[in-house]
Amino acid sequence: MNKTRTLLAALSVSLLASTSAFAGDVRIMWYSDGVEGDVIQDILNRFMKDNPDIHVTLDNVAYKVIQEQLPIQLEAGQGPDIARVTNIKELAQHWLDLRPLVADPKYWEANFADTLDWMRPDGSNAIPGFMTQLTLTGGFANKTLFEQAGVPLPGDKATWDDWIAAAAEVAKSQQLPAAFAIDRSGHRISGPNVSFGANYIGSDGMPAKVDDGTKAFVGKLVDWTAKGLMLKDTWVSAAGSTYRAAADDFINAQIPFYYSGSWQVANLSTKIGDSFDWVATGSPCGTAGCSGVKGGAALVAIKYTKNPKDVAKVMDYLAREDVVKEFSERTLFLPAHKGVVDKGGLKWVSADKNVGPALDKFVKAAGETMPAADALPPWKWANAYFAALVTRVSQVMAGELSLDEAWGRIDQDIADKVAEAK
Amino acid sequence: MTAAATLKAWTGAALAAPVVWLASIVNVPLKFWQRATGTGGMAAFFLAPNMAIFGIFVLVPMIINFFYSATSGTAYFLQDRTYVGLEQYQRLLDCGNYLDTATCHEDLFWKAVHNTGLFVVVQVALMTVVSMATALILNREIVGRSFWRAVFFFPVLLSPVVTGLIWRWILQRQGLLNLIVHDLGGEPHNWLTDRFWAFTAAVSVSVWAHMGFYTLILLAGLQAIPRDLYEAAEMDGTKPARVFWRITLPLLMPNLLVVIVLTLIRAVQIFDEVYVLTGGGPGTSTLYITQYIYEIGFASLLRNPGLASAASILMGLVLVVLTLVQLQVGRRGERKGARE
Known part of the structure; x- marks a missing residue:
């Protein structure tokens, strides 16, 4: 009897030990x-x-x-x-x-x-x-490609149109497949949207309908994709809200301009090495500002x-x-x-001469984000907005929806998500 | 008896001893059970462990899934979710015109349904024809027949993710195919962002990956056909095409039906290799129903487990109907064959 009790006690202890920290x-x-x-x-x-x-x-x-x-x-x-x-x-x-x-x-x-x-x-x-x-979203330029093409890098207050025009010139001169790419992510296009005056948050704190700011930048993005200026693969070759980065295309010098964010600095430094010089550009300007999203x-x-x-x-x-x-x-x-x-005085641990200036650029740009962009990270519905944007905009790029149909679908997707969460 | 034989016998007895001992223990209740329940009870006894596993891992999740489909909310636990009855089904089926996805509330669901329908029709037809042709070739006396059989079966052994990745590396913009096209002086093409080519790739890769298995089933069927029928046809001077239509195909029908049913079910469930290969793109042109369920249930930031459950139950119903239809057709075919 005692033996059985001991065995049972041992078993209980081992079970407890296996299930609790x-x-x-x-x-x-x-x-x-x-x-x-x-x-x-x-x-x-x-x-x-x-x-x-x-x-x-x-x-x-x-x-x-x-x-x-x-x-x-x-x-x-x-x-x-x-x-x-x-x-x-x-x-x-x-x-x-x-x-x-x-x-x-x-x-x-x-x-x-x-x-x-x-x-x-x-x-x-x-x-x-x-x-x-x-993190802060922002752009990167392949400085070497710009120099080889004899195209000057657009300045601090250059607009999206300026950057795409310059990158297109480089792409043409260097026979590249496209001028630029943006990661396939709703978060990534939200900085540019805000720079064109977009505000996702309604006065009641709930998601607002797609506004003119979003329509302005997304319209340009779709147009650039149709013209082959934006690398089609990144956004078109996936369905839903799947994330796709275009970092490898920038690393392989397939595009002279890439819009992603500060977290790419270490990745670019490691993989590009001394193959070419690159710089962080901050966020190009729209009609309302030059903001990234934190x-x-x-x-x-x-x-x-x-x-x-x-x-x-x-x-x-x-x-x-x-x-x-x-x-x-x-x-x-x-x-x-x-x-x-x-x-301040951060001593970035990197032998790469491109890294320090790039990170300093992002630190500086972090102080220049717009209020509508700063409101997004703590906003409960940000992810729903981002997902609806990326899902529908990529359908437009693939020729499945018109822009007008996409706006309606984005509003509906977000409304469904809000209703589901109630 | 030699020493070696004695040792062998002793070793055998030693190894068998625990089994004999266990059997003697189990024997008593089993005899009692058989007396009480008859042979039917014994069958139930031996089937019980398998049925228990099936119940726990298949039946119970199916029932839970059904309950999920009647709830809404973002919580994963059933008790934390709101009961909404058939609302999720109504949402999925809310369509002005089922042939025009733009009129549907859940347009992506219907896109996935349309895409899956097209994929099933093309893939099942192609898979059946290619598997049949391969089986017919491999059934002939060709040089290196065993080698070729292994070659065709090899892709079946690959993980679907590996299959998808291999073909993606071949077909992507900077992939192997474009390198070859470029070296031959052609213009590289963006295969995976072109709707037609992405669909073609999805079908072809799926056929490539699974045809070995179906070829094997058909090959077994071909080898079971009595040789004397072919010899008699040869003596009568029957043309090869007629031999195929009048002997091979009718006698292979049971195997062919198995292949068609299995291919059909597998095609409706298509997910992994196409997900890795195209991600459902370009746009949503290779978004299939299982990917839709996966995305809406788990992956998307717009995730909705209730809607995903409802979609999976609708898909399950379609699969059940398809299987029943196929089995009915199969039975008719068998009866007809028996009459003839």
Whole structure:
């Protein structure tokens, strides 16, 4: 009898052990665009050396896992203790409020105030985490190709038309397949849309109908695609809201101008090497301004964690000014930490002469974004708007819809999404 | 008995001992069960584990899916979702004219339905003809017959994602095909952004990837046809075409029907290799119904699990109807064959 009891007790303990985290264990779900996985692991190793009672496991996963599997885990009340995510606002109800757990909430408010609203439910004052990187959409030009074609790079206040005309001249001279490309993403065309006066947010905070600003830029984009100025592959060769980057075409010198964002700097530096010179151009101007859209990836604590105190210790460490500075310098990411930004003097860790000026350009452009663009990252319906835009605009480019039909469909898609969420 | 034989017998007995011991334990309740329930009960006993697995992993998810289709909301747990009855189905079926997707509320769903219909018609016909032709060739006495059989079967072993990637590398703008076209002095073409060529590629790649399997089924059927029928036809001086239509095709019909049913079901479910190859583009010209369900259920930022469930149930119903029709046709064919 005693033997049976002992066996049952042992079995229960092993079952419990297999389903619950040990105190001191912290799991981070992390995805990488570049070298940030290695950098954060290095930083975490130092953390664990200083805090031997806490063991941090970094699970490096594909971005698709973060986008598609993490939301399902969270709905089931499971998931990691901490995660690096980009779908920050929509999943805000799953983030842990670190306010009562971190050593100094005021430090967090003082340094991450601008981006905390991006990751918490509307009206909340929670501290769910911090942005590991701030991104800003913007352009890149292949300086070498422009020089070879004898075409001067358009200046700071050059318009979209100026840039496309100059890039078209380069493409023609250098026999390239197209003048430019924009990543297949609703987020990416939102900066240009705003620059032409678009405002996605209605006076009640709900999605507004497609306005003249969006119509102006999207109309141009469709026209440029039809004329072969924009690389057709990126937008046309996929359905739905599938993301497609055109970075490889820029890296392979197939296009002289590429509109993407600051997160591409490390990628371009690594893959282009010294094949050609490139520069960040900021966002070309529309009729209302010259704005990109901010965004980025946040490191957030998950409220289903079994070890909230240990999670807070890890988060406190990673949000330290010196750690954020080191992380930004080594990953070539723009920091979202006010103290780091205000003090400046970031020493980008790169031997590539193109990198420093490009990042400085993005830092400068981050201060010039328009209010309608700044309102998008913390807006709950931004992703729905982006998805509807990319789905329908690519159908127009493929000749399946007229622009007028597309506007109606975009409005309807967004309205359906809003109705579904109610 | 030699020492080796003795050792072999001992080893056999040692290995069999646990099985014999287990059988002796199981034997008692089984005998009791058989006495109580008869042979029908024994069949149920042996089928039970399989049915349990089928129930847990197929039947229960199907039932849950049905409940999902009657709910709305962005939450994934059923208890957190709002019951809306048949609203999702009404939304999917809300169409002014089913042949004109522009009149449908869920135009992408109907685009996917139209695209799938066209894909099924072309792919099933092509797959059947190509598999049949390949099987007929491989059934002949050709040089390196085993080698060729392996060659045609090899793509079946590839993962659909690998298949899609290989063909994408070949067909993309800077792909192998354009390199060859360029080297031959031709003008490279953007195959995957051209609606006709993207569709052609989707059908061809799908046929290339799966024809080996169907060829094998038809080959088995061809080899089961008695040789004396062909010998008799040869002695009568029957022309090869007549031999094919009057002997080969009728006797191969059961295998052919299996191939058609399987190809049809597989074609309606087409997803992975085409998703990797074209992403559903250009525009939505290779967006098929399974991709639509996947996108709307999981991948899109406009995701709607209820709508995806409703679409998958409609697709399931179509598959059931198609299978029943095909089976009915098959039975008629068999009865006709038996009468003749």
